[in-house]
Amino acid sequence: MTQPAAQEPPAFVPPGRYRMYVDGEWVAGETEYDAVNPSTGLPWTRLPLAAPAHVAHAVRAAGRAFRDWRRSSPATRQQVLAKIADRIEADPGRWAQLLATENGRPIREATVADVPSSAAIFRYFSGLARDHHGDQLPVEDPHTLVYTTREPLGVIAAVLPWNSPIITLANKVAPALAAGNTVVVKPSEFATASVLEFAALVADLLPPGVFNVVTGDGRVGAALVAHPDVAKVTLTGGGPTARRIMAAAAEALTPTIMELGGKSALIVAEDADLERAVADAALGIYLANGEACIASSRILLHDAIADELLERFAGTARSIRVGDALDPETQVGPLVSRQQHDRVRAHLDSARRQGLRLCAGDEPLDLPASRSGGFYLRPAILYGDRVTAEVASEEVFGPATVAERFTDYADAVERANSTRYGLASGVWTNDLTRAHRIARDLDAGIVWVNKWFDLPAGVPMGGIKDSGFGRELCRETMLEFSAPKVVNIDLGAPRLPLWG
Template structure:
């Protein structure tokens, strides 16, 4: 760590973004740098009245935005991507300061991925089209057109705000909708900075941002009668509250929720690759990711060797300031999140799980000793009987289990309420295809983990949510078909009056 930390400094005080203007709020709260535990910015606290104004602005802008040409929307989304990509170092520094994402990861992952998603939807929007429907009547022509829904309420989490923002805005805007964004209170600055960038590119009111705490701002937004769809990425308990509120207004939703990803390592796996992928799968983004490899199901024949290799590498991970390019692993986003994960580790230990590596806060020099750090952790639970094998920790904790045959591995992998990501490591492709078919997950990786290229449908089953993001079919989530039924004749059967 350098003697002088180059934390991100806002160019000016932050405000809400409503109707193309940045406006102040009556109250504010502090954004805290998780590497050192000190405030670095003030975030505006919106009110229910601010939410009303934001939705009204989005509704007003929808009238013209929905009629904009595909070429216009295509160009503006591309310009947004260019603008993000023009300052990669600034965005990476902001993310490291905001949520503890190691700056080396933010530079190579978050910034280019955000731009790539916007560019993808800029291009694929040209394929948003209806169909002609064949019918028996020769004088009838029926076709459909796809139309935007209206105002979209987008609620995004703190772990990858720039990527998640693009996942929501890209398809929603491409389909002709307008958006009100509500970021997490723990990662609002990056979304506000994006809104500043968009202000000079998009028409007023097309994208609006209201910041603040969920019970005040999020609740008012998802229950608003003028919101036509809710899209949420986050935890399952919060999703249940959002669904209840949206249900009162009969508002449909897209839910990208939690996971308990099972990585199955067969006896014939390439152990070097499997261990490397397992480390990346759980410790990338400080373990705060829904598709994390948070369960390692390893065949009994290679279990001990896998554990030895994994443990040896895990002990060498460089923990430090997220702003330091040499840091491989940073802090958790808040002290509360660190304590929540630590409590989950303690609960699993009480149930019989063993800490193989990590399990506690690392010893770091000042000022990092006030940061929200928790060491990369591996728990051993051979039978998979503790809460560590069932509950999403959303932190740098994975659990090592032992299985004896494919049926055993599949049964245990599927024995959770989640179904987002899973993976199989084997040299036998027939086995890989069979296991992929049986795994209850929206994403199944074979001999890799964490690969989500733009264009691949992302989403889960069971308690991991519904709807798909990141792909061409996502445009259908943000549009609806309208049927046009045309009579090409003038003849009518005699049904009324005298024959």
């Protein structure tokens, strides 16, 4: 049953007509398309759609700007990135309102997660800009001096997802700029306005061409990653998109960084603190509406505590407030699009046909009539004693997790490792030995112990297997955006008489 309309939370109001940002100028697209507010299902602004000529223009501009930006001092780059962090933090409410309107991220989360995280990433790489250097290499010959420098690569193509647009932008743009590269960003067509607002925020801080944004659908991204003057491609996205990008980049021998999806397992031991485990399990799957690559979308429960934890977890899920992302009381907002909503719903329906029990997620949505067109789903928990259904191995990317039970820890680890993904995983236990052993045996780029979703700046972010390669958010990322140059100097070594 729907409720009568109350006073509705205000959506973000664009400051004007959105245009792309290329070579320090605002550029109209070939055409425009509607951006849809996922809380209402209705258009809220128009966005530019680039033509191939726009992409070529942006890459040329970035290439020209690279000639000078690569020679800028580390102090200059440090100051610029620090100022960007300050500006992001200056108006967190505006960013949160924009993200809630754009992709359905609950406004309370955007305020405490997206905004400070994005600023922290820029500030972290601001510090690293002055500590990015080569090494002196000891060699046997005393008449030889060898050292390396770290050289920027050139034009970086950054392809962003829709779920956390300003965080993923920071993850790519901050280290690329800190290392002396220039950037062309292609945001998702479902999260474009936030990236254009970021461009407006930093326009006066960066020389023309250092930072560029071209917008539109997958055809725009395809033209960008295939451009022969792109030095490296960095993507956050899904496996199918990654394969297409890598195939296109291969034609130009362009290297890539891939931060891809996951099917991350949370293992709960019989000695775990169940209250904390339930809280972390809910955080792990329902934060960001479940639209997160590192979501805890599988839960393996020891038989001794499985029934109690499942009952507590289901009670938590049923109590979650679903609603307009702009409402500060909303805990889970809408999915980003009708297509994504229907895709997640299809996964749930298929799982039930394959015999899984829905412990939570079939409760009615209590929404006002004005939100009937939004893309809402209740937080769901699927259960089976030992799950072999596709939902246990396929990334759903929505507020739905799969719970199953185990008795043997080796079996639990084997099941956690059984998918083609390897991004994140975790174990909840008070046994220190067990924690270390399971952390050692889990095949994942990130292993959490008695926590989830903790990714402070400086900690490597990335996975193995189909979860991608390369690492973001850390010192190693600077190496991804630079190459070593060897300088080998003769200090008067005698020459062997090889000729004449």
